Amino acid sequence: MSFPKLGILGGGQLGKMLCQAAGCWELPIYALDTSIEFPAGPYCKGFQEGSFKNYEDVVGFGRQMDILTIEIEHVNTDALRLLQSEGKTVHPDPDALDIIKDKGLQKQFYAKHKIPTSPFQLFKDKDAVLNALKEGTLSIPFVQKSRTAGYDGKGVAVIQNEEDLTTKLLAGPCMIEDLVEMDKEIAVVVARNESGEIRTFDPVEMEFNPIANLVEFLICPSTITETQAKTCTDLAKKIIAAYDICGLLAVEFFLDTKGNILVNEVAPRPHNSGHHTIDSAVTSQYEQHLRGVLNMPLGSTKMTSPSVMVNLLGADGYTGEAHYEGLKECLAIEGVKVHLYGKAITKPFRKMGHATIIADSIEAAKEKARKVQETLFIKTL
Numbered sequence: 001m002s003f004p005k006l007g008i009l010g011g012g013q014l015g016k017m018l019c020q021a022a023g024c025w026e027l028p029i030y031a032l033d034t035s036i037e038f039p040a041g042p043y044c045k046g047f048q049e050g051s052f053k054n055y056e057d058v059v060g061f062g063r064q065m066d067i068l069t070i071e072i073e074h075v076n077t078d079a080l081r082l083l084q085s086e087g088k089t090v091h092p093d094p095d096a097l098d099i100i101k102d103k104g105l106q107k108q109f110y111a112k113h114k115i116p117t118s119p120f121q122l123f124k125d126k127d128a129v130l131n132a133l134k135e136g137t138l139s140i141p142f143v144q145k146s147r148t149a150g151y152d153g154k155g156v157a158v159i160q161n162e163e164d165l166t167t168k169l170l171a172g173p174c175m176i177e178d179l180v181e182m183d184k185e186i187a188v189v190v191a192r193n194e195s196g197e198i199r200t201f202d203p204v205e206m207e208f209n210p211i212a213n214l215v216e217f218l219i220c221p222s223t224i225t226e227t228q229a230k231t232c233t234d235l236a237k238k239i240i241a242a243y244d245i246c247g248l249l250a251v252e253f254f255l256d257t258k259g260n261i262l263v264n265e266v267a268p269r270p271h272n273s274g275h276h277t278i279d280s281a282v283t284s285q286y287e288q289h290l291r292g293v294l295n296m297p298l299g300s301t302k303m304t305s306p307s308v309m310v311n312l313l314g315a316d317g318y319t320g321e322a323h324y325e326g327l328k329e330c331l332a333i334e335g336v337k338v339h340l341y342g343k344a345i346t347k348p349f350r351k352m353g354h355a356t357i358i359a360d361s362i363e364a365a366k367e368k369a370r371k372v373q374e375t376l377f378i379k380t381l
């Protein structure tokens with residue numbers, strides 16, 4: 001068979017790893033992003049410099065492709081709709097993307113489809129939030145989220161007291177939801193193709209560092225019960241079908257202390273909580289995304305080993321040309337698989353790579369993961 005030309009909007013690390021998966025089949029991938037210096041640059045068949053947010057750039061790029069997909073949500077969906085009307089295949093569907101890009105519309109979508117999520121209200125700005133507090137239709141504590149353009153926790157404010165109101169409240173249109181009393185955070189990556197086949201990867205659990213309150217490890221298998229896992233995977237399947245998405249959808253869940261399972265948000269692309277599948281599942285999330293958007297049979301999602309994934313972040317206090325300290329020592333540890341994204345410049349806490357540690361047990365993998373954290377530093381010379 002000959003492959004269609006596949007275009008990706010975005011040339012970051014997720015794009016790079018899609019290209020790496022495509023390489024096994026000699027599937028030609030083209031990427032659109034502002035600089036060929038970005039991670040996908042050296043790995044794709046062709047790189048077009050331009051903005052995936054710009055209508056003309058996306059249309060110009062897309063017209064040279066057969067199939068279009070994304071590695072970031074914040075793309076120009078009007079351009080994608082035009083390309084669709086011109087006969088191009090676009091996955092995920094631009095209408096679904098428009099809902100997902102807006103945390104307010106996303107919540108309304110879950111309410112409409114009777115998908116459990118925490119209670120919420122939408123506000124047009126800060127003043128409207130303050131008014132609601134005055135009128136008593138809103139009360140502290142709550143979580144405020146910018147409706148658009150938030151990522152990696154930016155655009156999320158946890159308001160616990162009066163002081164937070166003056167220091168943390170975000171400007172602009174927002175969605176406000178109840179503060180969930182968290183027991184566990186889980187993610188399920190699900191895939192679907194045009195034939196209607198749907199497959200889920202095993203749930204992944206985010207383990208937080210109790211001191212820094214930052215995600216430290218992503219563990220698979222998770223510690224949730226079989227019943228809870230079934231609820232999460234059933235919901236993930238229901239949601240991908242409801243959005244009519246082909247390719248991947250990562251679904252983030254909150255398990256609260258009362259035993260409720262709530263959907264937090266979704267991402268219609270490869271996701272941080274699926275990186276480990278490269279090294280610990282029969283099919284990686286990247287290969288699965290390609291299978292989904294090309295309408296090929298979905299691959300086995302079977303886990304081949306327990307794993308712990310750690311993001312490799314730029315060390316605090318260093319900005320400049322990246323230098324990897326302790327890499328050799330990490331590679332000497334059995335089961336440590338390092339993936340560096342090739343970003344030229346490191347910045348404090350920037351995602352520069354990840355490491356997946358495979359071992360016979362999660363405990364053994366965690367011990368090695370801690371070694372990696374104590375050994376590998378991304379700094380400048």
Ligand SMILES: Nc1ncnc2c1ncn2[C@@H]1O[C@H](COP(=O)(O)OP(=O)(O)OP(=O)(O)O)[C@@H](O)[C@H]1O
Pocket residue numbers: 118143145150151152153154155156177178179180181182185252264265
């Ligand atoms: N309603 C809530 N109650 C308690 N904690 C929350 C709530 N909403 C979000 N959080 C915490 O904030 C984190 C980030 O929230 P969310 O996933 O909505 O934002 P994001 O910017 O899309 O982040 P990311 O890109 O990391 O997924 C969650 O993983 C969770 O730890």
Ligand SMILES: [Mg+2]
Pocket residue numbers: 252264265
């Ligand atoms: Mg999230």
